[in-house]
Amino acid sequence: MTNNYEDSHLQDEINNNQSLDGLQILVVDDSDDSLILTTFILETYGMQVTTATSALEALKLIKNQRFDIFIFDIMMPKVDGYSLIRKARQMLLWQKRHTPAIALTSLTAEESYNIALLSGFQGYVPKPVEAGVLIAEITKVLGISPGENGE
Template sequence: MTYNSMNGFGHDSFQENLISIDRSVSWRSLEKLRILVVDDNADDRELLALIIEQEGGEVVLAASANEALDCCQRVNINVLVSDICMPGEDGYTLIKKIRELSLPSQSQIPAIALSSSLSETYREQALTAGFQKYLLKPVDLDELIRAINELVT
């Protein structure tokens, strides 16, 4: 299932699509994981939070790179999921600042970049900056869950 913030889901369709996610795959559980979702688009943040919570994960939300950096310094985060293109400081700057934090538990957070760009340059730049995964928007929710699981196992 994919979600496109440009088109979105109607409320009924959204609920129907949440129910239709394949639950037969055992790797899907995100229980005991605290995931920081960073996106300047409130709808995208909320959708990702709903999906992660539905899979058992705990979500911390941030609307900007500054909020996210603050969260990383105050809260134990297991995985970062961040949009790349945000006003002010972008996702590239955020991950570079996180990688420069003094404690390994903070600086080595596994990270997933989200972008609507198909450009190989964007992907390479994200991986070079410190992200381990690069996923395209609209986000394939099964792919996101799989990527989170791969980073923590």
């Protein structure tokens, strides 16, 4: 019975967040499973998702494309999410753009949350990713209230 409720609740959330349709999202994660799950959730809500598996790949995409929001994994090899967001912020500063960003991580300590915010993220979502939590964080960092779609 819980699953039916959760499925129905998820569909209600999808209907209530139509204002997310068409948003351009960059998701960066070195874990294929996490990347697939996050992409599936976002595409279910009508967002257009571009993915990268490294910071270097992400920076090339950021240089050449515009995104409405970034979702970066924190724990990546070579260049972590904290460094990636700082580099992205520097790059966007030159272009006079600001793109909200969400840290995606299995780190749950309050200290890692604070480091994420100090590094340039506006939001924080723990792994494993839950659809409701991710969508709520996206609407929060974009300043979209659940009733803004005319419902």
